[in-house]
Amino acid sequence: MDIWYTENHTDNVRLSIRIDRQFASVQSEFQRIDVFDSVEFGRIMTLDGLLMVTEKDEYIYHEMITHIPMATNPNIKKVLVIGAGDGGTVRELCRYPSIEQIDMVEIDELVVHLAKEYLPFTACSLDDPRVHIYYQDGLRFVRKVENEYDLIIVDSTDPFGVGEGLFTKEFYGNCYKALTEDGILVNQHESTFYTSYSNAMKRAHSRIKGFFPIALVYQAHIPTYPSGHWLFGFASKKYDPVRDLQADWWNGLGIKTRYYNTILHRGCFAIPNNVRDALRESERDKR
Numbered sequence: 415m416d417i418w419y420t421e422n423h424t425d426n427v428r429l430s431i432r433i434d435r436q437f438a439s440v441q442s443e444f445q446r447i448d449v450f451d452s453v454e455f456g457r458i459m460t461l462d463g464l465l466m467v468t469e470k471d472e473y474i475y476h477e478m479i480t481h482i483p484m485a486t487n488p489n490i491k492k493v494l495v496i497g498a499g500d501g502g503t504v505r506e507l508c509r510y511p512s513i514e515q516i517d518m519v520e521i522d523e524l525v526v527h528l529a530k531e532y533l534p535f536t537a538c539s540l541d542d543p544r545v546h547i548y549y550q551d552g553l554r555f556v557r558k559v560e561n562e563y564d565l566i567i568v569d570s571t572d573p574f575g576v577g578e579g580l581f582t583k584e585f586y587g588n589c590y591k592a593l594t595e596d597g598i599l600v601n602q603h604e605s606t607f608y609t610s611y612s613n614a615m616k617r618a619h620s621r622i623k624g625f626f627p628i629a630l631v632y633q634a635h636i637p638t639y640p641s642g643h644w645l646f647g648f649a650s651k652k653y654d655p656v657r658d659l660q661a662d663w664w665n666g667l668g669i670k671t672r673y674y675n676t677i678l679h680r681g682c683f684a685i686p687n688n689v690r691d692a693l694r695e696s697e698r699d700k701r
Contacts, residue, residue, distance in 0.1 A: 655679070
């Protein structure tokens with residue numbers, strides 16, 4: 415039998431992956447969760463039909479959303495991760511002995527349970543004693559916090575459905591308040607290649623820039639994400655990720671990565687003109 419998973423990136427573009435078998439298909443309180451075994455990409459998880467993680471390329475996303483801020487400020491001790499139910503971001507954070515506490519806020523408990531059962535390559539550190547998991551809405555959680563976290567990582571779905579509130583002006587303002595005086599915010603920032611994703615990126619960047627004195631965008635190549643060219647946002651009250659990169663410190667840790675390195679760290683902020691133009695448009699829209 416020839417079975418394919420297909421995701422519509424636009425009305426005219428689709429990504430299809432040949433499926434070997436399906437492990438789970440569950441409707442939670444918030445979304446439909448499917449876990450497949452694919453021929454080319456290994457285990458994959460989708461939420462409401464949208465691809466979230468694949469065994470073959472997940473390391474790119476999780477390394478880039480984590481090591482960029484960590485190599486910028488070695489003094490990060492307390493981290494808040496919003497979303498990230500598959501566990502990949504927490505896995506990368508747990509590689510730092512200097513981190514003392516990781517609070518993970520995931521709205522859908524079933525995502526975590528299924529990740530532990532079927533995605534051990536990402537969920538392998540969720541039982542680390544430094545990790546505290548809260549099953550609630552990230553927007554509501556961060557409203558109650560002030561001057562507490564050195565780093566907030568927003569590892570969210572796209573800006574609709576359960577992830578919609580994590581792209582609002584209110585949310586970014588609350589993140590600013592929840593961070594310490596030298597805190598860093600990193601979020602997945604969509605892409606500029608297709609119009610709907612580009613519009614979401616511009617809205618998010620404009621809102622973040624309204625709160626943080628340093629707000630930059632960096633890039634990575636993630637084959638299974640729409641267009642393959644994906645962006646992350648870096649915002650900080652104090653640290654510039656290129657100027658303040660602690661390359662010697664990070665390299666001295668001996669962390670073995672498959673994508674990230676400190677040379678790439680500097681280079682990923684050298685964004686192409688189409689992204690630069692979109693960021694300029696976001697500034698005009700803000701005004």
